[in-house]
Structures are given as C-alpha cells and as structure tokens.
Amino acid sequence: MLRIELLLSLWLAIACSAAATPVVAAAPPPDFTPNPSIGGGGSKYKDSSHFRVYNAVNDSVANVLLNTLESAYSCFVGSQGWRSPGLSFKSENDDGPFYKTNVYDVASLPGAAANTGTDMSKGFSFLNVVTQYMSTPAVFVHEFGHAMTYAERYWVDQGRTGAWWETVANYVADTFITSPLCADARSKYNQPTGDTLIELKKVIGDSFQVIVDGTKDSGNYYQAWPFFTYLINNPDNYTGLGRTVFPDVWRKYKRNSNETPLHVLERLASPTKIQTVVGRYWARMAYVDIGHTKAQALFQQTKKTINYANLDSLGSGKYRVKSARQPRYMGANIVPLKGSGEISTVVTAGSPFKATLVVRSSSGAMRYTELVNGAGKVTVGSGEEASLVVVNTPDALLLFDPFSLSSEANKGLDYQVALTGASI
Numbered sequence: 283m284l285r286i287e288l289l290l291s292l293w294l295a296i297a298c299s300a301a302a303t304p305v306v307a308a309a310p311p312p313d314f315t316p317n318p319s320i321g322g323g324g325s326k327y328k329d330s331s332h333f334r335v336y337n338a339v340n341d342s343v344a345n346v347l348l349n350t351l352e353s354a355y356s357c358f359v360g361s362q363g364w365r366s367p368g369l370s371f372k373s374e375n376d377d378g379p380f381y382k383t384n385v386y387d388v389a390s391l392p393g394a395a396a397n398t399g400t401d402m403s404k405g406f407s408f409l410n411v412v413t414q415y416m417s418t419p420a421v422f423v424h425e426f427g428h429a430m431t432y433a434e435r436y437w438v439d440q441g442r443t444g445a446w447w448e449t450v451a452n453y454v455a456d457t458f459i460t461s462p463l464c465a466d467a468r469s470k471y472n473q474p475t476g477d478t479l480i481e482l483k484k485v486i487g488d489s490f491q492v493i494v495d496g497t498k499d500s501g502n503y504y505q506a507w508p509f510f511t512y513l514i515n516n517p518d519n520y521t522g523l524g525r526t527v528f529p530d531v532w533r534k535y536k537r538n539s540n541e542t543p544l545h546v547l548e549r550l551a552s553p554t555k556i557q558t559v560v561g562r563y564w565a566r567m568a569y570v571d572i573g574h575t576k577a578q579a580l581f582q583q584t585k586k587t588i589n590y591a592n593l594d595s596l597g598s599g600k601y602r603v604k605s606a607r608q609p610r611y612m613g614a615n616i617v618p619l620k621g622s623g624e625i626s627t628v629v630t631a632g633s634p635f636k637a638t639l640v641v642r643s644s645s646g647a648m649r650y651t652e653l654v655n656g657a658g659k660v661t662v663g664s665g666e667e668a669s670l671v672v673v674n675t676p677d678a679l680l681l682f683d684p685f686s687l688s689s690e691a692n693k694g695l696d697y698q699v700a701l702t703g704a705s706i
C-alpha cells in the first residue's frame with residue numbers, strides 16, 4: 283500500500299510540475315532562420331534547412347557540403363538528441379529562435395584546414411573551411427562537432443575541458459563516417475561509409491600518455507577519441523554509460539566548476555568506479571575490442587607497426603617499466619605476451635593501478651581477467667594470444683588541464699612485473 287501511495291504521489295508531483303512548467307521545448311521549425319551577422323555574412327551563399335554556406339566555389343561544392351552536414355545533423359541532433367547549434371548557447375532554454383549555422387569557404391587559415399569561430403555575445407558558432415577541404419567530411423564534420431559542443435553550453439569557458447573538445451570533435455567525425463549509429467542518417471543523405479580516423483600507432487603506441495594530453499605536437503588529444511567510442515558502445519554494459527554519455531557528459535557537467543570530463547564520467551558511471559572503466563577501456567584496446575569493426579580490422583592489419591617496447595627485462599622472468607614509458611595519469615601500457623598454457627603474473631607498484639590479463643582466441647573471442655591485488659593467471663590455449671595491460675589509476679581524480687600538464691598528471695607509474703609461463 284505504502285508503495286502504491288508513494289508511486290501515486292510521485293506521479294502527481296511529476297504531472298503537476300509538468301503542467302506548471304513545460305519541460306518539453308517547442309518543436310523546432312523545419313527551416314531555420316538565416317543568421318548572417320554570425321561570422322560576417324556575405325552576398326554569395328547557398329542554404330539548406332539548418333546551414334548556410336558562404337563563398338563556395340560553385341553550387342555543386344555547396345550542395346555536397348550542405349548535404350553532408352544535414353546528414354551529420356540528422357545523426358547527432360536528430361537521432362541522438364544533441365542540442366541544436368541552431369540555438370544560442372547563451373540561452374537557458376531550448377525554445378528558439380532557431381538559426382542556420384554558417385559555414386565559410388576561406389582561402390587559408392594559419393596552420394589549419396578548418397576552424398570554428400564564435401560570436402560569444404550572441405552565443406553562436408560558425409565554421410571556417412579552407413577551400414580545398416570543402417568536400418572532406420573528416421575536416422568539416424569535426425568542426426561541426428565543435429559547433430554542437432558549443433551548443434551544449436556547459437563546457438564553454440571551462441578551460442580544463444579545452445583539449446577534450448578536439449577529442450569529442452574527432453569522435454563526432456569518426457562516428458559520422460564509420461559508425462552504425464549514423465548508418466540511417468548516412469543512407470538518408472546518400473553518404474558513403476568511409477575509413478576510420480583511428481591512429482593506432484599513436485593511441486596504442488603512446489598509450490602511456492595522460493589519457494587526454496593537449497601538449498602541442500606530442501599530445502594525443504586528437505587521437506584519444508576511441509575512449510568515447512568505448513563509453514558509448516559500452517560493451518561492458520556499465521550502468522550510466524552507453525548512448526547517453528552524449529549529451530550527459532555536457533548536461534551533467536557541474537556548471538562553472540572547471541572540472542574535467544572525467545569528473546562527469548565518474549558520476550555517470552557510479553557506482554562502477556571510473557578507475558574500473560578506464561582500466562577496462564585500455565584492456566579492450568589491447569585488441570581494439572571496443573565495438574568498432576573498422577578500427578579492429580585496421581588493428582589486425584597494422585599491429586606489427588605499433589611500438590610495444592614498454593618493459594626492460596631484469597632477468598628470471600622479472601621486468602620493469604621503462605621510465606620514459608611509465609603510464610601517466612589514466613594512461614596505460616599494453617604488453618603482448620609470448621607463451622601459452624598457464625600464465626601467471628604479479629604486478630607491483632608504489633601507487634594504485636588496474637591490471638588485466640587479456641586473452642584473444644583465433645576466432646576473436648575475448649577473455650578479460652582483472653588482476654586482484656596485482657596477481658592473476660590465465661590459461662592460454664593453442665591459437666590464442668595474450669597481453670598484460672597496466673593502467674595508472676589514482677584513487678582520486680585530478681583537476682588537471684591537458685594543455686598544461688601538472689607534475690602530478692605527468693607522474694609515471696613505476697611498476698614491476700613477475701611472469702611465469704610467458705615472456706615478453
């Protein structure tokens with residue numbers, strides 16, 4: 283009885299509050315209003331429902347670009363419910379007005395194929411695309427990823443999210459081009475499925491780096507996006523992760539806190555610990571088992587080119603991580619093992635880590651065995667292969683800025699491995 287009464291009063295509360303303040307925004311119009319003041323406008327343009335492109339060399343270039351952007355819009359805003367860049371990011375509601383997003387064909391940009399400009403007072407972004415990239419979705423859909431991140435508001439002006447904008451934008455570009463998540467939107471606009479943008483030599487070969495490292499030239503912030511692919515595909519079925527990670531990673535950001543995206547993810551994944559999630563992400567990256575068929579196929583073709591030289595032998599089955607390759611904050615080492623039969627290992631370190639023994643069968647079936655107190659064993663059958671994955675997972679998240687890594691974020695995990703039944 284109590285239960286029914288509670289449910290009833292809860293229902294009444296929801297029904298009454300919904301009547302008092304509608305939570306469902308007005309439906310957007312099919313054609314958004316032009317917004318020529320954003321980015322400067324011009325007299326030569328071409329329109330689609332949600333975009334206006336200025337200064338394309340001819341109509342066919344303009345139409346192809348508009349059609350591709352409408353396809354991306356249909357996937358992310360239409361199917362996945364991301365906030366429309368037609369809305370101002372200065373607006374607290376989603377009622378409109380809705381404006382077309384401007385795209386400018388520009389002759390050149392310093393050191394870039396494209397970038398995203400903003401009108402911070404009106405709260406709209408616009409895309410600048412260098413002429414020769416006007417037909418390259420990997421370039422301008424990436425920028426559209428920035429436009430959608432702006433539209434989602436809460437990461438704007440939060441410096442510690444800064445480098446992650448590139449990670450998100452490349453997730454958007456790769457997902458648009460390759461993912462089943464965008465398959466309907468691609469087919470609706472006759473867009474081909476293309477090659478993945480994944481850069482395995484960087485994301486795996488330099489997996490020791492901070493999980494998102496914005497260091498100029500050496501960082502990984504453009505390559506780190508498979509982490510998001512993993513979170514969205516959620517092959518481990520963690521509650522709170524999966525398709526809702528976007529837009530939750532923006533909408534559940536603690537406003538004006540300048541916290542990092544990992545802090546939001548920690549709350550989304552709770553009660554699963556974020557350290558567990560990151561540990562399993564890297565374990566799955568040993569064989570790119572993150573629900574991305576094209577990335578996994580590319581891994582099988584190119585794995586021999588990846589740098590796995592992470593450990594030095596100390597003799598007698600003992601190894602120590604090379605100091606230059608010690609996993610930084612939430613970074614990892616993936617260590618392919620030679621051997622079969624029973625393999626056991628003990629990993630020791632002076633600070634917290636997650637370690638996993640990963641076994642892949644010749645058919646691609648996977649087994650993940652998390653080490654307990656640093657110890658674990660697996661049996662590797664004929665035709666199977668195994669790897670050890672060690673991840674630097676401090677107990678508490680750092681408030682770190684990937685563009686300016688603190689010594690804490692850059693502190694490597696110094697660990698040793700004892701192996702029985704296998705070598706490296």
Ligand SMILES: *[C@@H]1O[C@H](CO)[C@@H](O)[C@H](O)[C@H]1NC(C)=O
Pocket residue numbers: 339340342343
């Ligand atoms: C439009 O411009 C592109 C890029 O310069 C060119 O390849 C294409 O042939 C042009 N199309 C028409 C119809 O002029």
Ligand SMILES: *[C@@H]1O[C@H](CO)[C@@H](O)[C@H](O)[C@H]1NC(C)=O
Pocket residue numbers: 517518519
């Ligand atoms: C996650 O759920 C899917 C669908 O129910 C299932 O096929 C898969 O085995 C689950 N994965 C794990 C790791 O439990």
